[in-house]
Amino acid sequence: xxxxxxxxxxxxxxxxxxxxxxxxxxxxxxxxxxxxxxxxxxxxxxxxxxxxxxxxxxxxxxxxxxxxxxxxxxxxxxxxxxxxxxxxxxxxxxxxxxxxxxxxxxxxxxxxxxxxxxxxxxxxxxxxxxxxxxxxxxxxxxxxxxxxxxxxxxxxxxxxxxxxxxxxxxxxxxxxxxxxxxxxxxxxxxxxxxxxxxxxxxxxxxxxxxxxxxxxxxxxxxxxxxxxxxxxxxxxxxxxxxxxxxxxxxxxxx
Numbered sequence: 001x002x003x004x005x006x007x008x009x010x011x012x013x014x015x016x017x018x019x020x021x022x023x024x025x026x027x028x029x030x031x032x033x034x035x036x037x038x039x040x041x042x043x044x045x046x047x048x049x050x051x052x053x054x055x056x057x058x059x060x061x062x063x064x065x066x067x068x069x070x071x072x073x074x075x076x077x078x079x080x081x082x083x084x085x086x087x088x089x090x091x092x093x094x095x096x097x098x099x100x101x102x103x104x105x106x107x108x109x110x111x112x113x114x115x116x117x118x119x120x121x122x123x124x125x126x127x128x129x130x131x132x133x134x135x136x137x138x139x140x141x142x143x144x145x146x147x148x149x150x151x152x153x154x155x156x157x158x159x160x161x162x163x164x165x166x167x168x169x170x171x172x173x174x175x176x177x178x179x180x181x182x183x184x185x186x187x188x189x190x191x192x193x194x195x196x197x198x199x200x201x202x203x204x205x206x207x208x209x210x211x212x213x214x215x216x217x218x219x220x221x222x223x224x225x226x227x228x229x230x231x232x233x234x235x236x237x238x239x240x241x242x243x244x245x246x247x248x249x250x251x252x253x254x
Contacts, residue, residue: 004076007238009038009046009056011073014063019084020092022061026184027102027159034059034174034185037086038167039066040213040235041227045168047238052168055175063089067210072239087191087201090162094125097160105132105158105183107149107173108165109192116196124195132156136165153181161185164192 002013014022019035026033036042036059046053056062063084064070073080097104106117114135122128134149141149153161161183163170174185193199201207202215213232217224 002078004073004078006069006072006076007043007047007235007242008053009043010062011038011064011069011078012061013073013078013080014061014084015082016084016088016092019061019063019089020096023089023093023160023184023186024096024100024102026060027097028100030159030182031184032178032182033061034171034178034187035061035063036171036174036187037065037084037089037189038062038069039064040068041231042167042171043069044231044234047234049168052172055168055171058175059171066212067207068235071210072243075243085207086188087194090186090188090191090195091124093160093162093186094121094128098122098125098128101127101129102160103129103131103156103158104160104162105134105153105156106130106192107134107136107153107161107163108170109135109196111135113164113192113196113198116198117192120195120197131158150177150180153183159183162191163187164189 003010005011023035036056038056042056046056064073064080065083065086067083070080070083094104106114114133118130118133122130132153134152136145136149161181163174163185165173167187167189170187170189174187178185190199194201200219202212206212206215213228217228
């Protein structure tokens with residue numbers, strides 16, 4: 001598997017199908033692992049916080065969730081045909097888990113979103129064993145509350161846990177809890193809202209053009225404008241500067 005660093009963050013060359021296959025294989029083997037789905041926002045968060053950079057680089061998979069990352073990977077010599085988009089991977093994993101009889105759980109978001117997902121996800125993946133669903137408080141949990149959630153997830157027998165807490169909280173949760181929960185934890189973020197039917201996905205033409213961020217900004221300007229005004233210029237300038245200094249990056253293979 002080829003991988004390449006972008007502004008200090010390792011990205012693995014995996015498609016949606018390959019990522020879903022990896023997750024199912026780990027789950028069936030009873031392994032505790034975690035995977036992240038990162039975009040320019042995650043890269044800038046990692047630049048600002050070395051501990052978060054360690055979370056991403058310590059993951060079992062960190063795949064490109066955004067087209068800006070895909071383009072950077074290609075520019076650095078990695079054959080990455082498309083992004084491994086969190087919502088697409090979540091659906092592909094759920095469908096594979098349903099076919100294989102692998103139980104899954106949901107952790108994160110609001111009670112409303114969790115309730116909708118409990119209805120809609122099994123309809124998208126017929127036969128899915130959705131054995132647990134937890135919506136934790138948005139505040140920091142006490143040690144007792146955290147342990148109670150861990151015990152619920154362990155007792156459920158879930159082999160895959162979809163985690164939707166927003167970046168960077170969900171990635172940190174996966175890194176800290178995969179071993180404790182004893183499952184494969186996937187930091188899929190906004191996939192919860194998309195599959196619950198509460199957020200519209202950008203048209204495919206905008207996704208392929210790398211303009212999903214503009215569509216989402218138009219949908220949620222008050223929430224996202226500060227993030228994008230900080231992230232987009234820094235990512236574009238930072239990656240251009242990095243490529244100019246190291247034009248011939250050799251991807252690593254593991």
